[in-house]
Amino acid sequence: MKQISIPAGKKVYFASDNHLGAPTMELSRPREKKFVAWLDEIKHDAAAIFLLGDLFDFWMEYKTVVPKGFTRTLGKLAEISDSGIPIIYFVGNHDLWMNGYFEEELNIPVFHKPQQYKLNDTSFFIGHGDGLGPGDIGYKRMKKVFTSPVSKWFYRWLHPDWGVRLAQYFSVKNKMISGDEDVHFLGEDKEWLVSYAKRKLETQHYDHFIFGHRHLPLEIDLNGKSKYTNLGDWISYYTYAVFDGTELSLVKYEA
Known part of the structure; x- marks a missing residue:
């Protein structure tokens, strides 16, 4: 379990699901x-910042090319x-094809699977x-296909102008962005x-589970000792989580 110490007066921040570039670069600019x-x-007071995926609505790294745009975000990071x-x-389902650019250019580690952290004495x-x-099951099969080395090798043979444009088209059509059938609370028993x-709690205790992907700001008590938090998004809710070393809070950003 990775350890991060939070100095006095500092906090750890969590955000996800910006989907920059959707539905167009111009409309996502604000x-x-x-x-x-x-x-x-x-x-000014961050001890660490966790970004939990889908920062971009599409991200593909060719050997010497990355998608155009997002200068403000990349510069600030x-x-x-x-x-x-x-x-x-943490990569999401819209930026599965990260492959070294963030690590080499921004010194930001990138994880393709969930990780366990201890922030001070609290487990996440x-x-x-x-x-x-x-x-x-359908998505899980599709993800295996998209992340296979063979699929990535074939896709890279497309000229970036065609590859990025094609992926952006299908990405914007994704129901998590263009529709709302999956962005309603399903009830605790049906929230997968x-x-x-x-x-996971049956085999190991964690104080907090933090995820994105669902686009809903959610806080659910799991067993009286552990809490599930979904971060919402930066499309409709502009919500994020902040941990001050003791308490985790879900907050709406007001510019």
Whole structure:
């Protein structure tokens, strides 16, 4: 379990699901500026920042090419990372194809699976959340196909102008962005990430489970000693979580 110590007066921040670039670069620009303003505010007391995936609506790294745009976000992340504040990134289902750029250019570690952290004396299980828990067999199969080395090798043979444009088209059509059937609370018994967290607790205790992906700000008590938090998004809710070393809170950002 990775350890992060939080100095007095400092906090740890968590955010996810910005989907920058959706539905177009121009329409997502105000959301990007709002997110950058938030980063600029929290850098003054951040001990660490966790970004839990889908920062971009599509991200594909070719050998020498990355998608155009997002200059404000990447510049602010570089500034914060260069200042010595650790930023930890978890890939989501829209940015599965990260492959070294964040690590090499921004000094930001990138994880493709959930990780366990201890912040001071509090334990956390952290991940994007896609493909976890029961059900959603179709997506799990699709993810295996998309993340296979063979699929990535074939896709890279497309010229970036075609590859990025094609992926952006299908990404915007994703029901998590263009529709709302999956962004309603299903009830605790039907929330698959809640079920996943409860099963994990059968073998090991965690004080907090933090996920993104569902686009809903949620706080659910699991067993009286552990809590599940979903971070919401930066499309409709502009919510994030903050841990002050003792308490975890879900907060709405007001610019």
